Amino acid sequence: MNKVTVTFVKPDGTEVNIQTEPGVSLLQLAQEEGLDIEGVCEGNMACSTCHMIVAEEFFDRLPEASEDEEEMLDLASGLTATSRLGCQVDVTPDLDGLILYLPAEKRNMLGF
Numbered sequence: 001m002n003k004v005t006v007t008f009v010k011p012d013g014t015e016v017n018i019q020t021e022p023g024v025s026l027l028q029l030a031q032e033e034g035l036d037i038e039g040v041c042e043g044n045m046a047c048s049t050c051h052m053i054v055a056e057e058f059f060d061r062l063p064e065a066s067e068d069e070e071e072m073l074d075l076a077s078g079l080t081a082t083s084r085l086g087c088q089v090d091v092t093p094d095l096d097g098l099i100l101y102l103p104a105e106k107r108n109m110l111g112f
Helices: 026-032 067-073
Strands: 004-009 015-020 051-054 083-085 098-101
Touching (some): 004 026, 067 083
Parallel strands (some): 004 098
Antiparallel strands (some): 051 083, 051 098
8 A cells, every 4th residue: 555645734834754654644644643633532522632734735736624623623713714623534545745834822621
């Protein structure tokens, strides 16, 4: 199986390039690499702490967000037109080269 490259851009501009197998969620990938993404609800779409901003040129390659995801995103700090929850997007081969921006501010609505 071919590896897929995903680049996370930290709030300070530092880029972290990761090669991974398809099938892992963006949240899992970020956490496995030790990036500062909480994912408090452990991928159950009950919070917005895995909020990521997708580079515009890749946004249309992702599956459309569900209504539930859109509602959770409304709780995220720094929401943009290309925001997604990392727990809801799995890495696929057509996302090779994906660039994601990690927001500087986080809001944990669960109180953890």
